[in-house]
Amino acid sequence: xxxxxxxxxxxxxxxxxxxxxxxxxxxxxxxxxxxxxxxxxxxxxxxxxxxxxxxxxxxxxxxxxxxxxxxxxxxxxxxxxxxxxxxxxxxxxxxxxxxxxxxxxxxxxxxxxxxxxxxxxxxxxxxxxxxxxxxxxxxxxxxxxxxxxxxxxxxxxxxxxxxxxxxxxxxxxxxxxxxxxxxxxxxxxxxxxxxxxxxxxxxxxxxxxxxxxxxxxxxxxxxxxxxxxxxxxxxxxxxxxxxxxxxxxxxxxxxxxxxxxxxxxxxxxxxxxxxxxxxxxxxxxxxxxxxxxxxxxxxxxxxxxxxxxxxxxxxxxxxxxxxxxxxxxxxxxxxxxxxxxxxxxxxxxxxxxxxxxxxxxxxxxxxxxxxxxxxxxxxxxxxxxxxxxxxxxxxxxxxxxxxxxxxxxxxxxxxxxxxxxxxxxxxxxxxxxxxxxxxxxxxxxxxxxxxxxxxxxxxxxxxxxxxxxxxxxxxxxxxxxxxxxxxxxxxxxxxxxxxxxxxxxxxxxxxx
Amino acid sequence: xxxxxxxxxxxxxxxxxxxxxxxxxxxxxxxxxxxxxxxxxxxxxxxxxxxxxxxxxxxxxxxxxxxxxxxxxxxxxxxxxxxxxxxxxxxxxxxxxxxxxxxxxxxxxxxxxxxxxxxxxxxxxxxxxxxxxxxxxxxxxxxxxxxxxxxxxxxxxxxxxxxxxxxxxxxxxxxxxxxxxxxxxxxxxxxxxxxxxxxxxxxxxxxxxxxxxxxxxxxxxxxxxxxxxxxxxxxxxxxxxxxxxxxxxxxxxxxxxxxxxxxxxxxxxxxxxxxxxxxxxxxxxxxxxxxxxxxxxxxxxxxxxxxxxxxxxxxxxxxxxxxxxxxxxxxxxxxxxxxxxxxxxxxxxxxxxxxxxxxxxxxxxxxxxxxxxxxxxxxxxxxxxxxxxxxxxxxxxxxxxxxxxxxxxxxxxxxxxxxxxxxxxxxxxxxxxxx
Ligand SMILES: Cc1cc2nc3c(=O)[nH]c(=O)nc-3n(C[C@H](O)[C@H](O)[C@H](O)COP(=O)(O)O)c2cc1C
Ligand code: SF4
Ligand code: SF4
Ligand code: SF4
Ligand code: FES
Numbered sequence: 001x002x003x004x005x006x007x008x009x010x011x012x013x014x015x016x017x018x019x020x021x022x023x024x025x026x027x028x029x030x031x032x033x034x035x036x037x038x039x040x041x042x043x044x045x046x047x048x049x050x051x052x053x054x055x056x057x058x059x060x061x062x063x064x065x066x067x068x069x070x071x072x073x074x075x076x077x078x079x080x081x082x083x084x085x086x087x088x089x090x091x092x093x094x095x096x097x098x099x100x101x102x103x104x105x106x107x108x109x110x111x112x113x114x115x116x117x118x119x120x121x122x123x124x125x126x127x128x129x130x131x132x133x134x135x136x137x138x139x140x141x142x143x144x145x146x147x148x149x150x151x152x153x154x155x156x157x158x159x160x161x162x163x164x165x166x167x168x169x170x171x172x173x174x175x176x177x178x179x180x181x182x183x184x185x186x187x188x189x190x191x192x193x194x195x196x197x198x199x200x201x202x203x204x205x206x207x208x209x210x211x212x213x214x215x216x217x218x219x220x221x222x223x224x225x226x227x228x229x230x231x232x233x234x235x236x237x238x239x240x241x242x243x244x245x246x247x248x249x250x251x252x253x254x255x256x257x258x259x260x261x262x263x264x265x266x267x268x269x270x271x272x273x274x275x276x277x278x279x280x281x282x283x284x285x286x287x288x289x290x291x292x293x294x295x296x297x298x299x300x301x302x303x304x305x306x307x308x309x310x311x312x313x314x315x316x317x318x319x320x321x322x323x324x325x326x327x328x329x330x331x332x333x334x335x336x337x338x339x340x341x342x343x344x345x346x347x348x349x350x351x352x353x354x355x356x357x358x359x360x361x362x363x364x365x366x367x368x369x370x371x372x373x374x375x376x377x378x379x380x381x382x383x384x385x386x387x388x389x390x391x392x393x394x395x396x397x398x399x400x401x402x403x404x405x406x407x408x409x410x411x412x413x414x415x416x417x418x419x420x421x422x423x424x425x426x427x428x429x430x431x432x433x434x435x436x437x438x439x440x441x442x443x444x445x446x447x448x449x450x451x452x453x454x455x456x457x458x459x460x461x462x463x464x465x466x467x468x469x470x471x472x473x474x475x476x477x478x479x480x481x482x483x484x485x486x487x488x489x490x491x492x493x494x495x496x497x498x499x500x501x502x503x504x505x506x507x508x509x510x511x512x
Numbered sequence: 513x514x515x516x517x518x519x520x521x522x523x524x525x526x527x528x529x530x531x532x533x534x535x536x537x538x539x540x541x542x543x544x545x546x547x548x549x550x551x552x553x554x555x556x557x558x559x560x561x562x563x564x565x566x567x568x569x570x571x572x573x574x575x576x577x578x579x580x581x582x583x584x585x586x587x588x589x590x591x592x593x594x595x596x597x598x599x600x601x602x603x604x605x606x607x608x609x610x611x612x613x614x615x616x617x618x619x620x621x622x623x624x625x626x627x628x629x630x631x632x633x634x635x636x637x638x639x640x641x642x643x644x645x646x647x648x649x650x651x652x653x654x655x656x657x658x659x660x661x662x663x664x665x666x667x668x669x670x671x672x673x674x675x676x677x678x679x680x681x682x683x684x685x686x687x688x689x690x691x692x693x694x695x696x697x698x699x700x701x702x703x704x705x706x707x708x709x710x711x712x713x714x715x716x717x718x719x720x721x722x723x724x725x726x727x728x729x730x731x732x733x734x735x736x737x738x739x740x741x742x743x744x745x746x747x748x749x750x751x752x753x754x755x756x757x758x759x760x761x762x763x764x765x766x767x768x769x770x771x772x773x774x775x776x777x778x779x780x781x782x783x784x785x786x787x788x789x790x791x792x793x794x795x796x797x798x799x800x801x802x803x804x805x806x807x808x809x810x811x812x813x814x815x816x817x818x819x820x821x822x823x824x825x826x827x828x829x830x831x832x833x834x835x836x837x838x839x840x841x842x843x844x845x846x847x848x849x850x851x852x853x854x855x856x857x858x859x860x861x862x863x864x865x866x867x868x869x870x871x872x873x874x875x876x877x878x879x880x881x882x883x884x885x886x887x888x889x890x891x892x893x894x895x896x897x898x899x900x901x902x903x904x905x906x907x908x909x910x911x912x913x914x915x916x917x918x919x920x921x922x923x924x925x926x927x928x929x930x931x932x933x934x935x936x937x938x939x940x941x942x943x944x945x946x947x
Contacts, residue, residue, distance in 0.1 A: 058900040093870055094866060150862070151859070153860070172859070174854055174856070174859045174869060175857075
């Protein structure tokens with residue numbers, strides 16, 4: 001341990017702690033900074049994080065310094081504040097200050113520092129600034145405004161160190177230095193939007209989000225990306241029932257501070273034209289009350305031949321489906337299609353398994369089947385086929401087997417399955433419900449509901465609970481909380497109602 | 513004392529055959545290398561001898577060479593050595609003399625230095641504009657290989673060393689040691705943040721020593737004659753002799769080897785012959801363009817060594833001495849210098865990137881007739897925001913001349929600002945249009 005005095009406050013830090021982090025802890029807020037990023041190498045170029053270390057002849061940048069026992073550090077004295085002010089002023093010399101039309105406004109490092117250091121009467125001259133290119137499309141997702149760039153090199157280091165694709169570079173030198181992509185390339189790696197997140201100013205912006213919304217109007221809800229088995233933690237930014245963007249939320253056990261571009265776009269599915277927004281009775285849009293009669297018949301005790309879950313549904317939804325099937329005396333269960341939702345993974349984050357909850361099926365002992373086997377089981381089943389989530393009939397074998405069967409589908413999107421079903425019940429998309437996904441590590445990750453459901457769609461777990469009640473369960477769980485209690489109990493899981501922020505991986509063979 | 517008394521480094525300067533191996537050997541060349549490798553001096557003995565001689569780096573910073581060598585971690589087994597011949601500091605042209613007239617002296621010194629730090633590969637990094645020097649040094653390296661001074665099992669000692677002559681691409685910042693290493697590695701030629709220092713983690717992330725040409729060229733003498741003989745020259749803390757490259761309207765400009773501590777007055781009057789006909793001494797930039805300028809009356813009472821120059825408020829630097837005549841317009845001169853740093857800043861550190869550009873533009877505006885008295889305060893203000901706040905000392909290298917010009921020659925700036933209301937001066941140096 002090293003005893004360090006920061007702004008008069010003596011604190012202990014582990015050997016090897018970065019002074020930058022020690023200062024953040026002592027001050028309760030980070031030092032001003034643009035270039036330092038805990039997940040990238042240290043560049044030490046913005047020079048904003050300078051502090052005074054007693055005994056050193058000059059100010060020192062905290063991001064490239066480690067604590068030493070006995071260190072006495074000043075982060076707020078006049079000398080340090082003056083240096084920070086001066087450097088900030090340097091940053092503004094050639095900055096266009098076009099905040100009114102900049103997407104970053106409101107979450108801009110430069111704006112924030114500017115306010116903190118009150119540079120209202122700075123000596124910055126406006127007359128002969130260096131002009132650079134604005135609004136240049138540099139890849140499928142990202143747009144670049146070179147004038148706004150503060151040359152912190154974060155995006156360059158990201159592309160060198162994380163994706164190892166090296167598209168970005170700082171070209172030319174002195175105050176002609178400018179950020180850009182290497183000639184003949186574009187910023188087209190599958191993680192490119194992370195550069196937008198780490199860009200401290202509005203130089204790199206998302207083409208998807210561009211001019212959509214002022215950031216201060218957005219509400220944020222934590223979530224878990226449903227794009228693949230990795231289960232990156234995300235922040236869902238939304239307003240009035242619409243999602244505007246997903247941003248990664250740090251979880252060092254899962255995704256660090258990053259997420260992939262494909263995952264960022266999964267929100268579009270939620271607002272898809274194909275969303276099921278109302279119950280369908282033999283293809284006709286109807287009210288919930290209008291399906292009751294058919295459901296009573298199709299889901300009567302002993303009338304269900306096979307219930308099929310989904311790796312896209314939450315742990316609670318699959319659990320309730322299983323419970324319902326058991327209550328209805330259904331002969332057979334399946335976890336769904338083993339081969340659905342497969343893609344190509346990489347060694348950064350993306351998993352080849354594009355479903356968010358396949359390991360959740362394992363917990364419930366719901367085995368998946370390939371299309372031919374599933375079709376066979378459907379063919380052999382006598383009675384209603386109850387399908388939850390996804391679009392199993394997208395597989396031709398399954399679609400063929402479902403022909404002529406009584407089918408009830410609880411789902412979110414129109415497709416082959418919904419087209420075949422006698423009764424379609426519109427459920428909640430991932431952002432419209434609370435739930436738990438189990439990622440590829442076996443990590444249980446819970447998430448709250450972010451936005452309201454469209455039109456007549458309902459929370460899927462409620463739909464299933466209602467069927468449980470209809471099937472005669474005495475005290476069906478009245479809340480998701482109770483569902484989780486039942487689940488926890490039935491499968492020896494950690495308490496799903498109070499999972500730690502990083503999620504929880506149960507020890508093999510039982511609760512941890 | 514006269515110029516010809518000191519020939520530790522400059523014995524073959526000005527001769528047409530001094531670059532040849534046969535000539536160098538005939539005059540005692542490669543004797544030091546034999547002494548080290550054949551008479552069985554240990555690495556420690558070589559390092560101690562150089563440390564004991566008090567040799568300080570001649571690239572500008574003046575860091576003790578033997579001490580720097582000691583920073584290489586003792587258990588390292590892959591070590592690199594770079595001879596810094598990037599020599600791009602305005603006013604400095606001594607290393608090219610060493611390599612042009614006497615390349616073998618530097619090569620011999622490099623081999624001994626490499627042995628001392630256990631390096632297996634050495635680079636001689638030559639400034640891009642010195643095309644002819646690359647050929648000359650390459651030929652000398654080829655000769656040294658042929659003679660068994662380089663390659664495998666040098667002089668039967670079991671020590672192997674390869675040497676590569678590398679041509680830079682013409683950037684001042686690649687003379688900074690980490691910029692130099694980055695550029696050889698194929699990265700953008702710009703300094704890296706320290707720590708880690710190159711002696712611990714440099715080329716290919718391995719321990720790397722970077723020394724100036726003149727530093728290594730001083731090594732053969734120290735080995736041959738011993739630390740005591742070296743220390744016989746100079747002062748207590750500024751040991752040995754040092755090359756000064758003198759430019760400006762003096763009677764005899766050129767490269768001189770002087771014992772450190774020589775009074776400037778004596779050097780100026782007796783060695784340089786004073787000012788050229790019709791010129792009067794106004795000021796001197798004594799150690800390359802990056803050090804503070806001293807007006808005539810101040811430099812005249814100063815000795816040429818690290819400590820005296822430090823006390824006088826300037827630095828010995830690289831020994832690139834620029835003599836400024838009374839007829840020189842100091843504002844014009846600082847414009848030239850500020851354009852240089854503006855042009856050469858690598859641009860990664862905010863204070864240097866923006867500051868060098870800002871200084872350059874303000875000075876240009878002054879010279880263009882658009883200056884105001886407030887501009888002088890603004891210049892000071894910009895300097896404040898640059899000094900000591902960057903990765904490498906290039907920002908300070910711009911600030912030191914700027915501040916000292918303002919400090920020592922402020923009336924010239926003020927006069928210009930007053931005059932410009934009437935008529936804009938015409939520049940003899942119309943480079944402002946070029947960026
Ligand atoms: C901007 C800049 C340019 C430099 N250029 C040179 C150069 O051309 N030659 C040189 O030997 N050192 C140069 N240096 C100093 C080197 O970084 C380094 O200190 C030196 O090569 C070490 O050698 P020495 O210890 O033998 O002096 C430069 C430093 C800076 C900051
Ligand atoms: S574009 Fe953004 S992240 Fe990249 S160097 Fe510029 S300011 Fe930094
Ligand atoms: S890697 Fe997977 S979980 Fe992470 S953002 Fe991409 S799709 Fe979503
Ligand atoms: S001080 Fe200037 S030249 Fe040196 S690293 Fe920083 S920006 Fe580059
Ligand atoms: S955050 Fe430390 S120099 Fe940029």
